[in-house]
Amino acid sequence: MTMIKLNPLFTDNAVVQAEKDFFLTGQVSNKEEVQVRFGELDVKTTSDESGYFSLILPPQKYGTIGDITVKTELAEKKVHVQFGDVFLFGGQSNIEFKMADEAHFQAEKERVAQTSIDLFFINVPQVEYEDNIETIPSTVSWEEWKPINSETLAEVSAIAYYSMRRYKKKYPNRIVGIVNCSKGGTSASSWMSLDFLKKSKSLNQNILVPYQQAITGKTREEFDVKWNTYQAIAESYYSLRNQWVEGHPNLSLIDIKKKIGHSPWPPPITPYSFLRPAGLYYTMFKKIVPYTFLGVIWYQGEEDTQHGYLYEELLSMLMKQWRADLQAEVPFYIVQLPLCVDKPNHDWPAVRQAQAKIAENMKATFLVTSLDCGLPDNIHPPEKNVLGERIGEIIQQRYYSSSPTANVIAKEKDKIVIEIKNAESLKVTCEECIHTNADNFTVSIKKNMIEISVENNQELTTVEYAWSNAPIPALFNEVGYPVSPFKIECKDS
Template structure:
């Protein structure tokens, strides 16, 4: 099995650079590096301003002020630095009163005779974009990058890239800055986060600034973004820490340096070869690149300063920007945890809880569910390891069971044999739609694909599924990229043969077989409530159907290979058919059901024969 990892194409890790002047230091006053001119501060909630003072200034007063363009005072607050000295510094935090959107302003921080000012400061909506390589993949390397960059100039859309590192790198922090979206700047912004922010800018008030805090590293496990205390609180987290300790045990610093240097040389050579090949042939396939140059050298060596060690980026990146006031979090990660996918749901819940605790707020958490992908070599030799479906289920479950957590389905996205799909507009805009509806209350924005609500089984081996958000329920395409393709589309769009339906049934032996799937005339809410349906979504009030809902959808499954179905699943593959959509163009969520002990006679379901036609 190939572990799904890697750095996003073209993304640059924080490298060594010439020493630069401390930009957020004045005398005894130190301010966190995320504060800079051109930044966006969060509106309508207290604004956290934080930093440190020299050790001999413990207990000193720190004052933060917001001034308008004419120098008039907008807001002011003060606090005293801690009496506790840690690593030679006394920490302080000032909470400025909540402000509406606006700007440009000046933010001024004063401690004794020392002061620092930041200008061109806006107040609007600020989101943190976190995760690994698919959040990291930059706009300049995404699909239609040239067009996007030509059209990206927007002085009210701004971003801050947290330096990518496994240990605190003050020199890198001193070179970091907030930047306006422009053709010159935005190429190094997360493509997903850019499309998210752009849609927020287009749908919300046109004068409302939007800021993105980019905080990610390709190839990182979820455990890289959690503290040691959190990891040690569970068996799953402790296992990650134990594996890391075993990997570094008995090695000297010289060995760590040599391993890292050798790996960096291999990666540099591989990147140079791939870049040259792509320049010569922009359409060259990933498979061809792998044939010529091999896979990207991975994994990197683990060291006590590695970006990929448990808790490394948490301390070196995330803690450095906590608790910068935010509207919420965007999260696109999971690929690196494929091998231990059975623990992902537990870790995801722990991480969400820790982040919210550190920000002291139940902030919205928006998750990109993993799209489709499989390594070609694995597919052709070992076969599908069926681990990504487990990760997707964990992400979906988190959204169903944790308050203020949401997930967007991307099962219609992805690229075969390329773990870094270049279409980042789809996930970015779906995240934005999710935020617009769930966070900003825009109920007109569609965000739900067909979602299974319940089922009935009959004595003849047929299974009838009931879906909500199923207006215009239909099949389209098979795997990503095939929607609307006449060469692969089947007619009618309401019936699918077993090989392309994405639905599977299993009997008592647990072996799944592809099933014919047929969409029938939608029933209304009364038909569902009055029938003996085994409800899957127990959290749905009145089955989760709004009073004015147009309809719910029904699909009947059958296969002669499974006369007595005990279980079913849909789109339960790393890469495979997932053709079910509603007329909002949103895909059905992958799912699986236990059908045992939930049988009821079906009185009015049209039977489906194995060839997909109605009796």
């Protein structure tokens, strides 16, 4: 008997995007007729030579609930679905970060226990490597969509939960679905195909070529020895660090790292590592597309601060790849990196600048600043509620569709005028937050305009705000969103 395998997002309780054409894809026998029924909808198609079939089905109203039946001559599969809004959350550890570890987990657990919130989620299994023989780790598997309640809240991405809870305040009667496709420690290059990486000369030379050089000519046994050695070092380090944390409660993580050193990272690169270029693209993302989403929330970049000069091209290429695979110009909401002093040799300002540029220049792309949501000594801030709420507000355009950014509207030899977009007025918490090349200069702020003038016939060449790995956020718009860091070269090129 033939088997019917659907896109793994199609399980019971699946949330399907309402009021948009939606994709239904799957695998049956080759050249087999497939019939799909949903209510009065009854359509047929034929699978290709590999058994793959794909249908684009017409929009359904919000709140529609029922069974989609997929049938072949010898098999039938029925899935109970509901139509609402679906969002894809992608990136690395701060998206992966679960509610179980979030600062307000117990309070939120009590909250959801008291009311039904019509929020559902599914976590894409974190398959690090697979071939026809093995899957790493061997214990991961797909689970069905689950409602968010007191029993399941611990498993949900904290950023996703808070942002969708905020989103539902505007649309309380809509069912909302969260798809979490993330993995800590990953570069954007892990989430792109080899073909897309090869399209770029710089990405090929700086990412693919070094990876190939690192794995060429080595055996599986050699890789296993390197990996086991690293694991032992990491376990020893974290055991020591935990002892220091417990024994020295007055010391910050920064102080402790000065005593015992930085955590061992990254692990050795191998052909089986989840950090390898294009790895998770094939083992995680590719498995869920095409699927219809209302938006993608992308929170990633920490790992790519080691080569920040590449990030604008990396992220723009990733977005093009994902939109091509999703077969839609789905909106992207880019969470800009918060402050962090971890890894001081890495270039956090360059990544933040790239994120702001892409939000400015690519269609249907929006920026969410988070400079006020980080901790200098902790790359994983345990409080996700403020940033999550901000993401939800920007998605629903409660105040603005994007966070405030700088735009130069006039510049002369001794003066520059900067407009802060997505702001009506500015709150300044530190008068000396703006820096220039000049010894003497004045800063005047009126509403959302910043005018900087130099004195003594000096020439203004550079203006900076929050241009460091861990700056103190000091400029906010009237609703409390931090202004994106900026560095402006005042001389015309």
